[in-house]
Amino acid sequence: MNYFEKMKGVSKSPPAVSNLEVILSWFGAFLGMAGIGLINYLYMGSQENSLMIASFGASAVLLFGAPKSPLAQPRNFVGGHILAAFIGVAIGKVFVTQPWFAASLAVSTAIAVMHLTRTLHPPAGATALNAIIGGTKVHQLGFAYPLFPVAVGVFILLAVALIFNNALKNRRYPEFWL
Amino acid sequence: MSGTEQTNTAFDHPASDSVKGHKRKTPNRRSHEACTWLPESNCDILLRERLLILDSGQRLPHQNIVTTLLKCPNRSKKMADTSFNACAPVQISDDDIFTAMSEISGYLDITSSDFKELYLKAYEHALSRLTRTVKVKEVMTTRVITAKIDSSLENVAGLMAENHISGLPVVDEKGKPLGIISERDFLEVMVGKKSAGLMEIIVQCLGGRNCLMAPVRVKSAKDLMTMPVIIVGGDDSVDDVSNLFASKGINRAPVVDGEGRMIGIVSRGDLMRAFVTGGQE
Numbered sequence: 303m304n305y306f307e308k309m310k311g312v313s314k315s316p317p318a319v320s321n322l323e324v325i326l327s328w329f330g331a332f333l334g335m336a337g338i339g340l341i342n343y344l345y346m347g348s349q350e351n352s353l354m355i356a357s358f359g360a361s362a363v364l365l366f367g368a369p370k371s372p373l374a375q376p377r378n379f380v381g382g383h384i385l386a387a388f389i390g391v392a393i394g395k396v397f398v399t400q401p402w403f404a405a406s407l408a409v410s411t412a413i414a415v416m417h418l419t420r421t422l423h424p425p426a427g428a429t430a431l432n433a434i435i436g437g438t439k440v441h442q443l444g445f446a447y448p449l450f451p452v453a454v455g456v457f458i459l460l461a462v463a464l465i466f467n468n469a470l471k472n473r474r475y476p477e478f479w480l
Numbered sequence: 481m482s483g484t485e486q487t488n489t490a491f492d493h494p495a496s497d498s499v500k501g502h503k504r505k506t507p508n509r510r511s512h513e514a515c516t517w518l519p520e521s522n523c524d525i526l527l528r529e530r531l532l533i534l535d536s537g538q539r540l541p542h543q544n545i546v547t548t549l550l551k552c553p554n555r556s557k558k559m560a561d562t563s564f565n566a567c568a569p570v571q572i573s574d575d576d577i578f579t580a581m582s583e584i585s586g587y588l589d590i591t592s593s594d595f596k597e598l599y600l601k602a603y604e605h606a607l608s609r610l611t612r613t614v615k616v617k618e619v620m621t622t623r624v625i626t627a628k629i630d631s632s633l634e635n636v637a638g639l640m641a642e643n644h645i646s647g648l649p650v651v652d653e654k655g656k657p658l659g660i661i662s663e664r665d666f667l668e669v670m671v672g673k674k675s676a677g678l679m680e681i682i683v684q685c686l687g688g689r690n691c692l693m694a695p696v697r698v699k700s701a702k703d704l705m706t707m708p709v710i711i712v713g714g715d716d717s718v719d720d721v722s723n724l725f726a727s728k729g730i731n732r733a734p735v736v737d738g739e740g741r742m743i744g745i746v747s748r749g750d751l752m753r754a755f756v757t758g759g760q761e
Contacts, residue, residue, distance in 0.1 A: 372591055477591045
C-alpha cells in the first residue's frame with residue numbers, strides 16, 4: 303500500500319448502537335458529571351469549579367459511551383489520569399517560560415508513559431495539558447493537582463460508572479481491573 | 481419420510497478414511513439436538529481436519545465449508561451472546577487472542593472477550609454467506625441408481641447391495657422421483673413393525689416366530705417406498721438443503737430440474753466428501 307493509498311482508509315465505520323444504548327450513555331454520563339458537579343457545589347462553594355476539569359467530560363464519553371473499551375477500564379482511567387497529571391505538573395514547572403513547548407511535551411510524554419504502563423486513556427492527555435494551560439489556579443496547586451482535583455474527581459466518576467453500568471442487565475463494568 | 485432412514489450419514493459413496501474414522505469412533509445419533517447431523521465431539525475433529533487440509537496447502541473450494549452446517553444446523557439459535565457451544569469453529573482461548581494482539585504492533589481498542597464474541601459471530605455470518613451461494617447441483621451425485629415402481633424387491637435389494645448404497649429413489653417412466661427405499665424399509669417389512677433394527681430381526685428369527693422373507697418376495701418397490709418423496713431443486717442453496725435435511729431428519733433427497741425430472745441425488749455423504757477431499761475426486 304503506497305503513501306496516498308493509505309489515506310483512503312481500508313474499512314467502514316462500525317454500525318450504530320441501539321437506541322437503548324444511546325439513552326443509557328446519555329443518562330450515565332449525566333449522572334457521572336452530576337456526581338462531580340454536585341460534590342463540587344456542596345463542598346467547594348458554588349462559584350468555584352475547582353473539582354471539575356474538562357478532561358472528565360472526555361472520560362465520561364468512554365466510561366458511559368464505550369464501557370467495554372480497554373481505554374475505559376479502571377486501570378487506564380485511574381492510572382492514566384494520575385500519571386498524566388504528574389507529568390503535566392512536572393513539565394510545566396521545568397519549562398515554565400515556554401508554555402507552548404511544555405504543553406506539547408506534556409501531552410506527548412503522557413501518551414508515552416501511559417503506553418509503557420498499559421494505562422492509555424485518551425482524556426488523560428487533556429489532564430496533562432490542563433496542568434500547563436489551566437491558569438494560575440492550577441499552577442498554584444503544584445504537585446497537589448494529581449490528587450485534587452484529578453484523583454478525587456476520577457474516583458467519583460469511577461464510583462458512578464460502577465454503580466450505573468452494573469445496575470443494568472445489558473451492561474457491565476469493568477472488563478478488568480488491573 | 482423421517483423414520484425410514486436410519487443409515488448413518490449416508491455414506492453411499494466411498495468417502496475418505498478419515499470420515500469413516502469419525503463414524504467408527506462416534507456412531508451417529510440422529511436424535512442429537514445441538515448437532516443434528518453429527519455428535520458434537522465430531523465438530524472439533526472435522527474442524528481439525530479442515531485446518532489440516534488448509535495446512536497442507538490444498539486449495540479448499542468455499543463450498544466445502546458446508547460441512548460446518550452439517551455439524552450444527554441450529555447453530556445460530558444455539559449460540560448465545562457469551563456462551564459458546566461445542567460447535568464453535570475453533571476453541572479459541574483468551575490467551576490465543578492475547579498473544580495474537582501482542583503480535584500486532586499498534587494499540588487495539590478491543591478486549592479479548594469482545595473479540596471472541598465478534599469472531600464467532602462473524603464466522604457464522606461468513607459460513608451462511610458462503611453456503612447460500614453454493615447450489616446443490618454443484619455437490620450432488622449425478623450417477624443415480626434408481627428403481628422402477630414395479631421392480632421386485634429382490635431387484636431393489638440387489639441394486640443396493642451391488643452399488644453399496646443404503647437407499648435409492650424410485651422413479652416413474654419419465655424419470656420423476658416418486659419415493660425412496662432404504663435399508664430401514666426392508667427391516668421394517670421383515671419384522672412387520674416400525675423402527676425395527678437388525679437385532680430385532682435376529683431375535684425374532686432365533687425365537688422362531690415371524691421370521692418371514694415372504695413379504696419381501698411378493699412385494700414390489702411401490703409397496704415399500706416411502707412417499708411422498710422430499711425433493712430439492714438443483715438451484716437450491718446448500719444452506720437451505722442442509723436445514724431441510726436436519727428438520728426432516730433425512731439422509732438423502734433427489735434433486736430435480738424445473739420440470740420435476742431427477743438430475744441427481746444429494747446425500748449427507750456428498751457434502752461430507754466434498755468437504756474432506758476439497759471437492760476434488
